[in-house]
Amino acid sequence: MMKKPLFKLSRVKGSPVSDSELLSDLKRVANILNSKTVPQKKYGELGVYDYSTLIRRFGSWNKTLSTAGLGRSNEIDIPDIRLFENLFNLWQHYGRQPRRSELAKTPSLISQSPYNRRFSSWTKALEAFVDYANSSGLGSPKACMSDNNTGSAKAGRDPSLRLRWKVLQRDHFTCCNCGASPAIKMGVELHVDHIIPWSKGGQTDMDNLQTLCAKCNLGKSNLK
Numbered sequence: 507m508m509k510k511p512l513f514k515l516s517r518v519k520g521s522p523v524s525d526s527e528l529l530s531d532l533k534r535v536a537n538i539l540n541s542k543t544v545p546q547k548k549y550g551e552l553g554v555y556d557y558s559t560l561i562r563r564f565g566s567w568n569k570t571l572s573t574a575g576l577g578r579s580n581e582i583d584i585p586d587i588r589l590f591e592n593l594f595n596l597w598q599h600y601g602r603q604p605r606r607s608e609l610a611k612t613p614s615l616i617s618q619s620p621y622n623r624r625f626s627s628w629t630k631a632l633e634a635f636v637d638y639a640n641s642s643g644l645g646s647p648k649a650c651m652s653d654n655n656t657g658s659a660k661a662g663r664d665p666s667l668r669l670r671w672k673v674l675q676r677d678h679f680t681c682c683n684c685g686a687s688p689a690i691k692m693g694v695e696l697h698v699d700h701i702i703p704w705s706k707g708g709q710t711d712m713d714n715l716q717t718l719c720a721k722c723n724l725g726k727s728n729l730k
């Protein structure tokens with residue numbers, strides 16, 4: 507009979523997780539599944555940690571599995587939103603349309619095959635992403651806070667993927683302050699920044715968001 511996990515760890519925020527803790531949790535999930543491998547999706551349901559933490563630590567999902575002494579897993583069921591988030595992150599990282607070969611390198615968390623299985627080709631995957639990102643669903647997920655005088659809901663602090671995409675596109679993946687772009691200079695990191703800080707009443711919308719490079723964004727927060 508399979509054992510059920512008795513509890514989930516609630517970790518103190520910011521306290522580091524060791525490699526062996528991550529791997530033993532993965533093995534625990536494999537035991538629950540009574541399987542020699544663990545699909546990412548199953549780990550998402552049963553694991554203590556976010557699977558992206560494991561991928562960042564060990565390089566890829568299959569490398570994580572082999573480090574834990576488990577077998578490779580063929581991902582067939584990664585949700586579209588995860589596929590799109592990964593494409594978005596690459597687009598932001600490179601400041602341009604990512605190339606198929608870049609799926610295999612950091613910071614990509616997903617390899618090429620799940621995209622091919624889902625969209626049949628790289629071009630179609632990119633088209634599906636752009637359709638999704640450009641579609642309405644404007645603004646952020648619904649506000650959970652309402653702290654202004656009018657009583658109308660204020661959008662959350664973090665802009666949605668679609669909103670970040672629209673800001674980066676509008677600004678041509680270029681820092682609004684100094685003009686830096688990862689498309690021109692590798693390693694430039696772009697952020698989507700609130701012009702009026704969210705904590706000071708600034709909205710999470712197109713008018714109050716801008717693209718800044720990490721350096722300018724850091725400089726700005728030091729002036730606050």
Ligand SMILES: [Zn+2]
Binds near residue numbers: 683721
């Ligand atoms: Zn800048």
